[in-house]
Amino acid sequence: MHATDAPAEKVSPLALARQFLVIGLISFGGQRQAYLFDAFVRRLHWMGDEDYLEGLALSQALPGPNFMNVAAYCGTRMRGVGAGILGAFLVAVPGAIFISLLSAFFIGSIGDPRVVGALHGVTIGAAALLAVTLYRLARRGLRVPLDGMIAALALALSVVGVPLVVILVGVGGANLWRHRPGRD
């Protein structure tokens, strides 16, 4: 499956912009980067799993919303820096307009039980999407049992509230020793 690991440089700018905009319009729930995975990797095969995982890892080491950083990475990887800027912008703008309108007119409406129910349903849907994304990424990203143990360690530290910077530098740094250039 090496073919899917190369970014699809033939993707037209318009098709790419359309995907970003649609994702910006419909990305409800938490961990919204999973929508980028769903579109670009799972459905359209414009990017490979490992390529995506690299972008995800990079985004987590950076400040700012993961969603915008991963979008910038996907755009840059597929069509250069301009597409990266466009991607970060397009996944954010629809939501910004949407929430501004809500702030102006409907700030009290979220007490409505139907809205609360819908929100709960959306959260379940987002959790399902995240579970599927995790499964796919883990299948490609965790090559040996030790990788799985490192992932489990990062998960455990994060759940007990260890600051992210500590996890990235501590666990990531220790793992870097394993992968240091010239070792394999």
Added chain:
Amino acid sequence: MPDPIEIALVFSRLGLLTFGGGLTVLAEMERVVVKEHGWVTDAAYWQSFALGQITPGPGIFMVIPLGWRIGGPTAALVATIAFLLPPTIIGLTAVSLWQRVRELAWPRAIARALAPVALGLVAAGFVSIARVALTDVVSAVALVIAVALLVRLNAVTVVALAGAAGALATMLR
């Protein structure tokens, strides 16, 4: 409305603390905005958070209703730009630099070293979503159904169906 410069300073500091994702700063932002400055009530803060969750796009756009509560549309604009601009510039610069060095030995090693850590952190994201999502047996069954549907349908359709089912379930109760 509080001094816009102070709003800009507070939110730009918060924005730069968001390593690993926008909402990692949720607790610190509550401390600063609600407790330290007393700009909004705790209820208004969590209402802003909920608005960020029910709208598309980055959840951290909760700073828009939050700013709006602090001082109307002007404060919302100031807070949002202050919060997002510095990390966005850093992010775009880092991503384009990365594109140039990613084939070199050390960057490749870093990417491989961080990959399992990144997966662990996404799994932690799943744990926190699951804590909110899984309130009873019905919601656990709904999660399993949603995962099964994702084999055939795209994410948007499944999440939209889940939202509609949630609203319907509330009305039937």
